[in-house]
Amino acid sequence: MGASRFGTGPDGCVGASGAVSCVDCVRSLLSLSETPLPSPYRALFAAPGSKGFSAAGFLGRIPVSMMGIGVVTMVSQLTGRYGLAGALSATIALAAAVAGPQVSRLVDQYGQRRVLRPATLVSLAAAALLLFAAHYRWPDWVLFVACVGVGCVPSVGAMIRARWAALYRGTPQLHTAYSFESVVDEVCFIFGPIISIGLSTAWFPEAGPLFAACFLAVGVFWLTAQRATEPEPHPRERKGGGSALRAPGLQVLVATFVATGAIFGAVDVVTVAFAEEEGHKAAASVVLALYAAGSCVAGMVFGLMHFAGAPERRWLLGVCAMAVSMIPLLLVGNLPFLAVALFVAGLSIAPTMITTMSLIEEHVPRAQLTEGMTWVSTGLAVGVALGSSAAGWVIDAAGARAGYGVPAVSGAVAVAVGFLGYRRLKRPAPGRGGSVEQHSERKERHVA
Numbered sequence: 077m078g079a080s081r082f083g084t085g086p087d088g089c090v091g092a093s094g095a096v097s098c099v100d101c102v103r104s105l106l107s108l109s110e111t112p113l114p115s116p117y118r119a120l121f122a123a124p125g126s127k128g129f130s131a132a133g134f135l136g137r138i139p140v141s142m143m144g145i146g147v148v149t150m151v152s153q154l155t156g157r158y159g160l161a162g163a164l165s166a167t168i169a170l171a172a173a174v175a176g177p178q179v180s181r182l183v184d185q186y187g188q189r190r191v192l193r194p195a196t197l198v199s200l201a202a203a204a205l206l207l208f209a210a211h212y213r214w215p216d217w218v219l220f221v222a223c224v225g226v227g228c229v230p231s232v233g234a235m236i237r238a239r240w241a242a243l244y245r246g247t248p249q250l251h252t253a254y255s256f257e258s259v260v261d262e263v264c265f266i267f268g269p270i271i272s273i274g275l276s277t278a279w280f281p282e283a284g285p286l287f288a289a290c291f292l293a294v295g296v297f298w299l300t301a302q303r304a305t306e307p308e309p310h311p312r313e314r315k316g317g318g319s320a321l322r323a324p325g326l327q328v329l330v331a332t333f334v335a336t337g338a339i340f341g342a343v344d345v346v347t348v349a350f351a352e353e354e355g356h357k358a359a360a361s362v363v364l365a366l367y368a369a370g371s372c373v374a375g376m377v378f379g380l381m382h383f384a385g386a387p388e389r390r391w392l393l394g395v396c397a398m399a400v401s402m403i404p405l406l407l408v409g410n411l412p413f414l415a416v417a418l419f420v421a422g423l424s425i426a427p428t429m430i431t432t433m434s435l436i437e438e439h440v441p442r443a444q445l446t447e448g449m450t451w452v453s454t455g456l457a458v459g460v461a462l463g464s465s466a467a468g469w470v471i472d473a474a475g476a477r478a479g480y481g482v483p484a485v486s487g488a489v490a491v492a493v494g495f496l497g498y499r500r501l502k503r504p505a506p507g508r509g510g511s512v513e514q515h516s517e518r519k520e521r522h523v524a
Contacts, residue, residue, distance in 0.1 A: 116252045116380055123243055125305040132302065133236035134260055136295025139288035140233075141268025143226065144168055146284030147206070149273050151219075153281040154210055164223050169461055171227020173454045179230050180450035181319070184443055187309040188238075189300040192230050196296045199229040203289045207282045232295060233261060234449040237433060241445060242307040245437075248382050254433045255379025258426040262372040266365050310443030319447070325439030326448055328497030329432055330455035332395060335490035336428075337459020339398065339483040342467035343367065343405075343421075346479035347414070349471045354411055363415045370422025378427045387434045388501040394428030395494045399487030405480040435501060459486075 121127050144165040151161035182191045202225025209218040240253035272284035300306075344364060351360035383390065401421035408414040432452060440448035463486055471479040 116249075117256060120249055120252050120256060125302060126243065129236060129239050129299055129302050129305050130256075130260075132295050132299035133232055133257075134264070134295070135291050136232035136299055137236075137260065138264045138268050138271075139229070139292040139295075141264050142272035142288035142291070143203075143229075143285055145269045146272035146276060146288055147223070149276040149284055150207075150210055150281045153276065155213075160216065160219075164219055166461060167220055167223040168227045169457055171224045172229060173227075173457045173461075175228045176231050176454050176457075177319070177447055177450045179228065180234055181444070181447040183230070183235065183238075183309075184446050185309060185311050188235055188306050189303065192235065192296050192300050195228055195230045196292065199226055200289060200293060202226045202228070203285060207285060211282060229292065230296065231446075231450045231453055232292075232299070233257065234446050234453065235299065237449055238307050238446045239305050241437065243305065251382065251430070251434065252379045254430045255375050255426070257433075258375040258429050259372050259379075261429075262368045262375065262426065266368045266372075270361070307446075319444075323439045323448070324500040325497075326436065326451060328493065328500050329435060329439075330451050331497070332490050332493045333432070333452050333455040334459040334462070335486050335493060336395070336398065337456040337461075338463030338466070338486035339402065339459075339490070340456070341460035341463030341465075342479065342482040342486060343418070343463075345464045345467040346471065346476055346482065347418070349476035349479060350408070350414065351411060353476045356411060359411055363411060363418060366415050367418040367422045370419040371425035372422075374423040375426030375430065378430055387431045387438075388498065391428060391431040391435055391501070392494050392498060394424055394431060395490050397424035398428060399484075399491045402480070402484040402487045406477075406484060408477070408480070439501070 121130070147168065148161040148165050151157065151164060155161075179191060179195050202222045206219060206222035206226060208214070209222055237254065237257055240250060240257070244250040244253055272288060275283035275287055276285075347363055347367075348357065348360040351357050351363065398421070401417075401424055404417040405414070405421070408417060433449065436448045436452060437445065463482060467479045467482045470482055
C-alpha cells in the first residue's frame with residue numbers, strides 16, 4: 077500500500093506538521109484517561125508501550141482498506157475505464173496474498189524493524205510509480221507493475237497481534253487484546269473507504285492512494301521505532317523449518333477462511349447491486365457499514381468475556397453462525413430488512429476471528445507466529461477475490477437477489493471444511509504456545 081514518502085522532496089508526503097497532527101489524533105483516540113473504556117480494556121493498556129504500538133498499528137493498518145478502493149476511484153476518474161481500475165485493484169490484492177506471508181516469515185526470522193522498513197520502502201516506491209503513471213497516462217503495463225510492488229506491503233495487523241502475544245502470552249489479557257484488534261479492523265474497514273473515496277472526489281483523483289501511502293509510512297516507521305515491545309526474532313528456530321503452513325491445524329484455518337472471505341467479498345458486491353436495483357445505490361455504504369458495526373459491537377462484548385474450555389469448539393460454532401446468518405439474505409425484499417439482516421450477520425464475525433487467533437497460537441510455533449497469522453489473512457483475501465468475482469457473474473446472469481446465493485454457498489463450504497478438519501484442531505502440535513483457555517481445559521481434564 078504506500079509507505080513513508082513518495083520522494084525526497086518536501087512535497088513527497090503530507091509534511092511534518094501533518095504527520096504530527098495524525099499522531100496526535102490517534103493518541104487522543106486511544107487515550108484511556110480521556111476516553112474511559114471497560115475495565116479489561118483499561119487494564120490491557122496499562123502495560124508500558126501498549127498505547128504507542130496500538131496507535132501506530134491503527135495508522136499503519138487503515139491503508140489496507142483505503143488503497144484498493146482508492147486505486148479504483150483514481151483510475152476510473154482519470155481514464156473512465158472501470159475494467160482497468162478493477163484489474164489493478166485485484167492485482168494489488170493478489171500480490172499482497174503472495175508477498176504477505178513471505179514478508180511475515182522474514183519478520184519472524186529477523187525482527188520487525190529490519191524487515192518492515194525495507195518492505196515498506198519498496199511498496200512506497202511502487203505507489204509513487206503508480207501515481208505518476210496514472211497521472212501522466214503511461215502505458216497500462218506500468219500500472220500493473222506498480223501494483224505488484226504496492227502489494228508488497230507488510231501485514232501490520234499481524235505485527236500488532238504478535239506484539240500483544242509477546243506481551244500477554246498465556247494470560248486472559250491476550251483474549252482481550254485480540255478482541256480489541258478485531259474492533260480496530262472493523263473501524264478501519266468502515267472508515268478507510270469513506271476517507272479514500274472522499275479525498276479522491278473532493279480534492280484530486282490521486283489523493284486517496286496518496287494519503288493511504290502517507291498513513292502507512294507514519295504507522296510503520298512509528299511502530300518500528302518502538303523497540304521495547306518488538307517480539308524477539310527466532311533465527312535459529314527458523315533455519316530449515318519450512319513454512320508455517322505445514323502445520324495441519326493452520327491448513328484447516330486457512331482453507332476455512334478462504335470460504336469465509338468469499339462470504340465477505342460476495343456480500344459487498346451483491347449489496348451494492350441490490351441497492352442499485354432498489355434505486356438507492358448510495359445507501360449501500362450505510363448498509364455495509366452496519367454489517368461491520370455488528371462485528372465491531374460483538375468484538376467489544378466478546379473481549380469482556382472469558383471462557384473455559386477448548387477454543388476449537390467456539391471457533392466451529394462461530395463458523396456455523398456465519399453460515400446460518402447468510403440464509404435470511406436470500407429472503408430480503410427491501411433495504412431496511414437487508415440492513416437489519418446484515419447487522420445481525422456481522423455479530424458472528426469478530427468472535428470467530430478472535431478465536432481463530434487463539435487457535436493459530438496453539439498450532440503454530442512461536443518462531444512462526446507472525447507468518448501463521450498472515451497466512452490466515454491471505455486465505456481471507458483470496459476468498460474475498462473469489463467471492464466478489466463469483467457474485468458479479470451471478471448478478472450479471474440472474475440479478476442481485478440471486479447473488480446472495482453466493483455467500484450462502486460459501487458459508488456452507490466453510491462449515492464443511494470446518495467439520496472435516498475439526499480433528500486436526502483438537503490435536504495441537506507439541507511445543508506450541510497455546511491460549512490460556514486451552515491450558516485451563518487441559519488442567520481440568522487432568523484433574524478429572
